[in-house]
Amino acid sequence: MSSFKQVTAPDASLRKSGESDLRIIRVRDLRYHYPDGTMALDGVDLDLRHGESVAVFGANGSGKTTFIRHLNGLLHGEGLVEVCGFEMGARASATTLAEVRSRVGLVFQNSDEQLFMPTVLEDVAFGPANLGLAPEDAAARARAALEQVGMLHAAAKAPYHLSAGEKRRAALAGVLAMQPEILVLDEPTTSLDPPGQRDLLRLLRNLPQAKILVTHDVDFAGALAARAVFFERGRIVADGNIREIIEHFHWSRVSE
Numbered sequence: 001m002s003s004f005k006q007v008t009a010p011d012a013s014l015r016k017s018g019e020s021d022l023r024i025i026r027v028r029d030l031r032y033h034y035p036d037g038t039m040a041l042d043g044v045d046l047d048l049r050h051g052e053s054v055a056v057f058g059a060n061g062s063g064k065t066t067f068i069r070h071l072n073g074l075l076h077g078e079g080l081v082e083v084c085g086f087e088m089g090a091r092a093s094a095t096t097l098a099e100v101r102s103r104v105g106l107v108f109q110n111s112d113e114q115l116f117m118p119t120v121l122e123d124v125a126f127g128p129a130n131l132g133l134a135p136e137d138a139a140a141r142a143r144a145a146l147e148q149v150g151m152l153h154a155a156a157k158a159p160y161h162l163s164a165g166e167k168r169r170a171a172l173a174g175v176l177a178m179q180p181e182i183l184v185l186d187e188p189t190t191s192l193d194p195p196g197q198r199d200l201l202r203l204l205r206n207l208p209q210a211k212i213l214v215t216h217d218v219d220f221a222g223a224l225a226a227r228a229v230f231f232e233r234g235r236i237v238a239d240g241n242i243r244e245i246i247e248h249f250h251w252s253r254v255s256e
């Protein structure tokens with residue numbers, strides 16, 4: 001018997017479970033269209049519990065990146081997006097947005113969108129400094145995070161001089177330095193060499209945070225998460241055991 005559910009409608013049973021206090025993310029019927037009219041999200045439902053990891057799969061253009069951009073208020077659609085008990089959306093106050101952004105660490109699909117300070121150290125310290133830490137404390141956190149991703153040696157470099165994989169590591173350090181409650185990673189293994197991918201896996205496994213991992217790398221995802229969701233044309237059409245979802249959607253890279 002399959003242990004993942006094919007989702008065709010919002011799951012009413014979740015609403016009755018009485019476990020809302022364990023949920024760190026609650027999304028209901030989220031819809032979003034881009035200004036050019038593209039319907040990128042067409043009714044997304046998702047729950048995530050504290051400390052839980054979920055892989056997000058789906059074809060190119062199915063809405064994965066658009067979806068995670070709603071989790072820290074970079075985009076606002078219609079429907080409910082609740083993060084750490086805060087309701088997001090167009091009417092969310094600046095205080096709510098700041099609260100949520102300090103709790104949701106988003107590593108972008110494109111690192112160039114993330115790195116903007118003159119040096120790597122300043123870039124990674126920017127988030128903690130923004131949280132109100134004294135400059136020396138923010139720098140200490142930044143150094144620790146750079147150490148975690150094997151990039152301390154590059155602290156004084158300009159981010160735009162880094163290699164692609166180094167940029168990914170620096171972007172991840174910037175998020176780790178915030179010590180967020182939820183890590184949202186959009187294609188984190190892209191550009192990482194195989195030892196870098198193993199290091200990242202080990203690092204993520206040892207972090208207690210809830211994780212949302214958007215990736216086409218099914219092996220990496222399977223090593224990190226027991227659960228997956230599958231996006232199709234702006235909807236989550238399956239949610240459950242990662243192995244079964246990979247098999248059901250023929251999502252492994254090697255055909256049997």
Ligand SMILES: Nc1ncnc2c1ncn2[C@@H]1O[C@H](COP(=O)(O)OP(=O)(O)OP(=O)(O)O)[C@@H](O)[C@H]1O
Pocket residue numbers: 034035036038039040058059060061062063064065066067109
């Ligand atoms: N700024 C934009 N304006 C218009 N359409 C957009 C914009 N950004 C994304 N889209 C469209 O929205 C849809 C969802 O895109 P999204 O980037 O969320 O896909 P994805 O699942 O992350 O894909 P990939 O696996 O390639 O990263 C696609 O059809 C895309 O062309």
Ligand SMILES: [Mg+2]
Pocket residue numbers: 064065066109186
């Ligand atoms: Mg994407």
